[in-house]
Amino acid sequence: MKHQTERQAWMEILAKSSVVNIERQVQTLGKLPEYSFLRSPEIGLTMLRGRAGGTGEVFNLGEMTITRCVVKILDTIGFGYVGGRSKRHAELAAVCDGLLQQNEWSFTVQNQVIQPLQTIIQQKQEQQQRQTEATKVEFFTMLRGE
Amino acid sequence: MAYVAVKGGEQAIKNAEALLQAMRRGNKDIPELSLEQIKQQLALAVNRVMAEGSLYDCDLAALAIKQSWGDLVEAIFLLRAYRTTLPRLYYSKPLDTEKMQVQRRISSIFKDLPGGQKLGATYDYIHRLLDFKLAAENNEYHAPEIDNNNGTVPRAIDTLNQEGLIQSETDITDTDNEPFDLTRQSLSTPTDRDARLQNLARADEGFLLGLAYSTQRGYGKNHPFAGEIRVGEVEVIIEPEELDFEVAIADIQVTEVQMVNQFKGSKELPPQFTRGYGLTFGYNERKAMSMAIVDRALRAKEFGEEIEGVAQDEEFVLYHSDNVEAQGFVQHLKLPHYIDFQAELNLVRQMKKEQKLDSDNEYKVIKNIKIRPEESKDYSEISEVNNLAFGQENEANVFNDV
Structure with a gap:
């Protein structure tokens, strides 16, 4: 993605967080408004694509599971698209997406759900980077017979 | 050769299945394996099953391994069967491997390169001696850490590209034509590279390894260098019609290999390096390297090379590479x-x-x-x-x- 909108950013964070973490953060919101499913959580596949040499011709690499869900919450429509097969994950992502589009909810949901989740993702990523960095190697070429 | 229909034997078949289930479970005094244990402690098996099962889902792959009693080809078959039960909802944008959060990145053609060489978790420099400490349980290990502020690194072979020394890999995809899809179209030769790469990405690791080895031993000229091997997480992005904008749905782990091969040039092409490409789900380095070598071998025709070895024969390679098909035909006997x-x-x-x-x-x-x-x-x-x-x-x- 070249330029990410605010909505794309929160949808990404919701997709990449574990359902356990989302559930815990959503609970801090207290009682949620009623919502209905415009599309009940549905499991399917996404065909993943790659490029020859990383930059060339597109090819089909293989599939991955995806779960999607659409909810109507108050007067907005929330969408959830998450890798894997957790229906609850897609539902929570859709609910949060719906709430985040509403003025009276967006601030709270950003602070109590999105930001903590983003911190968790970032911390995990940084730890993994530090672990990889610890294996950075400087090889010295030896002369033959040395 | 044809097989015949038979009937009867229901009780024996039921009992055979029950026996399998009981034997798979083993001694009841030993705790049962959990999927989480398989996912974490047998991660490379899970990766292989996802790659050759052509379905990225760690939980399903772990379940398949448990169900197949550790028989990975059987697990791959289970995953392939499962995928047929789900509708295909989306096609992803091509994975951007340059933006990979690298967990391992090495090049054997340049000692010093932007981003450096990072060994990651590898067996490469460890003696192949059995570690008897592992036989005991409750081992604790600690991964060392060093501060770093950047997870993405530029491609190693870009420097060759800038000098025009390597065949460039440009997007020649015809936007009117979808890439070939093995799961919906039947393969017929001659093939294009998109069909070959899809076939190789889900091909049996052992088969590709043997073929790659054969090219190195002289069955088809192919002297490859490992230009770059990178393992890490890439973002999966889709663009649902109902939204009209792109959304990231997950980060997945992939292994990418860029092989560099010398090429003397032909009437149409100048002397330059050529490429072989390998990309697989998960940390799957041996498979990705073999795939890259075989991809290059199969490009013989494109470069006007003589077909001398089996690895260059697309009909032979592509029609025998799938272990679900192969095991089915061999075992139907x-x-x-x-x-x-x-x-x-x-x-x-x-x-x-x-x-x-x-x-x-x-x-x-x-x-x-x-x-x-x-x-x-x-x-x-x-x-x-x-x-x-x-x-x-x-x-x-x-x-x-x-």
Whole structure:
């Protein structure tokens, strides 16, 4: 993605967080408004694509599971698209997406759900980077017979 | 060769399944394996099953491994069967491997390169000695850490690209034509690279490894360098029609290999380095390297090279690379082939008899003795007796009933 909108950013964070973490953060919101499913959580596949040499011709690499869900919450429509097969994950992502589009909810949901989740993702990523960095190697070429 | 339908044996089949389940579980005093244990502690097996099962889902792959009693080809089959039950909802944007959060990144063509060489978690520099400490449980390990502020690194072979020393890999995808899809189209030769790469990405690791090795030993000229090997997480992005903008749905782990091969040039092409490409789900380095070598070998025609080894023969490679198909055809030999075999049995008996008669004839002609006419008819009676003894008639009836 070249330029990410605010909505794309929160949808990404919701997709990449574990359902356990989302559930815990959503609970801090207290009682949620009623919502209905415009599309009940549905499991399917996404065909993943790659490029020859990383930059060339597109090819089909293989599939991955995806779960999607659409909810109507108050007067907005929330969408959830998450890798894997957790229906609850897609539902929570859709609910949060719906709430985040509403003025009276967006601030709270950003602070109590999105930001903590983003911190968790970032911390995990940084730890993994530090672990990889610890294996950075400087090889010295030896002369033959040395 | 055809197999026949049979009926009966339900109880034996049920019992065989129950026996399998019990044996798979093993001693009840030993705790049962959890999917989480398989996912974390047998992660490389999970990766192989996802890559060759052509379905990225760690939980399903772990379940398949548990169900298949550790038989990875069987687990791959289970995953392939499962995927057919789900609708395909989206196609992703091509994965951007340059933006990969690298967990390992090495190049064997440049010692110093932007981003550096990062070994990651690897067996490469460890003695292959059994570690008996592992036999005991409750081991604790600590991963060292060093501060770093950047997870993405530029491609190692970009420097060759800037100098025009390597064949460039530009997007030649025709936007009107979707890339070839093995799961929906049947493969026919000659193939394009998109079809070959899809086939190789889900091909049997052992088969590709053997083929890659064969090119190195001289069956098809191919002297590869590992230009870059990178393992890490890439973002999966889709663009749902109902939204009209892109959304990231997950980060997945992939292994990417760029092989660099010398090329003397041809009438159309200048001398330059050429590329072989490998991309697989998960940390799957041996497979990705083999894939890259075989991808390059299969490009022989494109570069006007003589086809000298099996790895360059697309028909041979692509039609035999899939282990689900291969195991199915090899293992179907276990199904009843009674009628076919009966026919062959009769044929061999007949030929043997005829040969014996011929040699007897010769012998008798020499001795000036006539053969009795009945003797030459004997084999027909024998085959009738055989039909009854082997129950061929009954099978034929069963076949008709079905």
